[in-house]
Amino acid sequence: MSIEVSIPTPLRNLTNNQDTVQVSGNNISEVIEQLDVQYPGIKERLADEQGNLRRFVNIYVNGEDVRFMQDKATAVKDGDEVSIVPAVAGG
Amino acid sequence: MSEPYFSSLKCRECGRLYPKKAVHVCEYDFGPLEADYDYERIKSVLTRALIQSREKSMWRYRELLPIDGEPTVGLQVGFTPLVKADRLAKALGVKEIYVKNDTVNYPTLSFKDRVVSVALSRAKELGLKTVACASTGNLANSVAANAAAAGLDSYVLIPADLEQSKVLNSLVYGTKVIGIHGAYDQVNRLCSEIAGKYGWGFVNVNLRPYYAEGSKSMGFEIMEQLGWEIPTHTVVCMASGSLLTKIYKAYHEFIKIGLVPESKFTVHGAQATGCNPISLARKSGTDLIKPQPKPNTIANPWPSALRRTDIMRCGPWSRRVAGRRMRRMRRSLRASSCWPRRRVFLPRQRAV
Ligand SMILES: [Zn+2]
Secondary structure (H helix, E strand, C coil), X not given: CCEEEECCHHHCCCCCCCCEEEECCXXXXXXXXXXXXXXXXXXXXXXXXXXXXXXXXXXXXXXXXXXXXXXXXXXXXXXXXXXXXXXXXXX | CCCCCEEEEXXXXXXXXXXXXXXXXXXXXXXXXXXXXXXXXXXXXXXHHHHHCCCCCHHHHHHHCCCCCCCCCCCCCCCCCEEECXXXXXXXXXXXXXXXXXXXXXXXXXCXXXXXXXXXXXXXXXXXXXXXXXXXXXXXXXXXXXHHHHCCEEEEEEECCCCHHHHHHHHHCCCEEEEECCCHHHHHHHHHHHHHHHCCEECCCCCHHHHHHCCHHHXXXXXXXXXXXXXXXXXXXXXXXXXXXXXXXXXXXXXXXXXXXXXXXXXXXXXXXXXXXXXXXXXXXXXXXXXXXXXXXXXXXXHHHCCCCCHHHHCCCEEEECHHHHHHHHHHHHHCCCCCCCCEECCCCCCC
């Protein structure tokens, strides 16, 4: 078992065009670190030098926005679904 | 054809340039892409006289809208009345107020016709055959009607539990309505997956850089209708925040190309108390905007689709308007002979 991460289109050139990938980790920071080990370069797209999520990057754990939980420290466990989504404004 | 005045798409975060395709986010930081123009060249051709010689529609400012050639969709949109509302000014105790009545836009009676006609004109230039949107109201109607007129296939994605009656208007235009089960992130992902896989143009997703620019036309018209000047105060209903930022941009563009004199102005955003995520964020000093899943207001937003924008950056503040006050304001507006769904109050001397 591991965590399933959905990759949005702008990042798929880093994941060999895979739209979902499997990683392990106990929180969002670790998931991002693990992603970067498997797909080098992905971390700097998602987080700044201090490791904070970039302004326009949204990460959801089982449909919940991590910014309204513990942000990059939000805990994840095996079987969770993490999705990375560019911000989209309403209409 | 000569070189277009609209040069490229530019990331608002890092400034990287992108080709003028159906893309909306920067690959490096997910920053939103925005249309960039050759203002020097526009300045050399666009004069008040040229604008005034053209049809009374939003397209009289076409050099400042993100299309390459002539517009093809929504040619009649815009140039709605700017109504001087003396009785309203008196009731509110200010010297002079104007109301921009965008409820008389063709064909679907809302300001969405502006943004949609730019998005669809660009969609045709890009060779897209199918356009779509995720919406529950005005936007769906506008996409359905304008797509039908333009001969484009259209789809409207709505929450699966939305009442049928809300989309009846859109169905009349022959659009295909699809109910979606899922949370915000899933709907959002679905839209960009479909856009990527089938080459559809989602007006508020991959066509957003074009779509959003359409809102500027309301600002251009206000300045021209006031006799080529910027109102001291502009009050804009907040909705997704896009209209407010684009009116602000429009004012700056006219200053930049010398169509209006530079002056001090403020753009204010108004939100109903029952659904005021931007106002709340502003008050708590954060730029983190929390969606309100259960709005309680007579206004008609889709708050779950609201996300961080750069509203905070452009300086205006937002003010909440309670339901009772909003009803009272609507009554005053009706009394002054116009009742816009999109309220733009334009007091020129004092803030309301
Ligand atoms: Zn960027």
